[in-house]
Amino acid sequence: MTEYATTSQGDRVAYDLHGSGPAVVFVTGAGPDRADDPVTAETAERVADAGLTALTFDRLGRGESPAEGRLDLDRELAAVAAMIEVAGSPAVLVGHSSGCSVSLRAADAGLPVAGLALWEAPLGGPAVKAQAWADEIERLLDAGDHENAMRHYMKDMPPEWLAGMEASPAWPLIARTVAAYRADAQSLAWAQHALEDGTLDVTVPVLAMYGAETFPEMPVAAASIVVAVPNGTEKEMPGAMHSWEPEPMAAQLTELARRCAG
Structure with a gap:
């Protein structure tokens, strides 16, 4: 059942919460909301069944999280912070596509992030x-x-x-x-600058993943993230067309979340 939380900037965010244990918060990329993202929903349920708390939410301006005005990265980070508080701090953030750069920025900004699982960050180029x-x-x-x-x-x-x-x-x-998508664009530009300038300040464990059948730039992007952080791992996973397979992804997230929780 949909629940709601209000961010520090006054935005109302819709979310689903499953399970109990170390927290995992899914941060989608541009486009999807919970209603049209069955892969993330199934993965969250599998993670919860494995003994974790899993939270999925509609990002600002999408699905059941309507928002007006300038939907910039600061407002999006406030939404992520609210979701971490609901799920249980600190949390592992699971970024998908441009959700990877939003998640990286959240960790860099000092939000209570225990680890990052990044799926196919669309980064590369000058x-x-x-x-x-x-x-x-x-x-x-x-x-x-x-x-x-x-x-x-x-x-x-x-x-x-x-x-x-x-x-x-x-x-x-x-x-x-x-x-x-303004926040997505801002976060992607920020992340590319941080990787290029060597200013990315993320010390938590980072797992950068990509599908076995994917676009050629995705493994390159994963490698660039891993070399920019002190505790990074790159991994090819079952998946195609920018999406993962729920069962192996849930197992990987469960392992990472338990390791981050000590």
């Missing part, structure tokens, strides 16, 4: 390019041009993904969801 990409998304959002903001956000993704969205009669409504 930081200046990532910053220019994020700046253009923010410019388009500030101008109210949601359709072009969505197109720009997805410009380096497989073109058929965007084509499918644009072919939908609901495209104008779909495009408006990009307002919730």
Whole structure:
């Protein structure tokens, strides 16, 4: 059953809580909410069955966590902090896609994070390019041009993904969801700068994972994260098309959470 918590910035966040034990909080990337993310839901249930507390939530501006105004990274971090408090501090954060950079920023900012499990962080290339990409998304959002903001956000993704969205009669409504991606863009630009400048300050255990069938840049990104932290591990896992398989992922998360809990 959906429950709610209010962040330090006044946003109301919807979440599901399962199990009891060391805490694991799932931080999704751009796009999904709990209603259309069965893979994360199944993984959370398996983690809970293994003796952990598992929390999934709708990020700001998505699903049952409606939010207005400028949905920036600071507001998103306040939501993550509220979810850690609900699940039990400190918590292992499980980042997926741009949720990886949000999770990295949470740990770097000093939130009570016990460890990080990062699945296919979309990082790579010069930081200046990532910053220019994020700046253009923010410019388009500030101008109210949601359709072009969505197109720009997805410009380096497989073109058929965007084509499918644009072919939908609901495209104008779909495009408006990009307002919730500002935090993702900001976190990705920040993470690329931190990796390039050597300023990433994350000392907790970090497990950087990617699927056995994935895009060639994902293993490269995982390796770049691992070399930037003092306690990092890179691992190939069963998975394809930017998604993992719930059973082996749950086993890996359970092992990491128990190790982080001592």
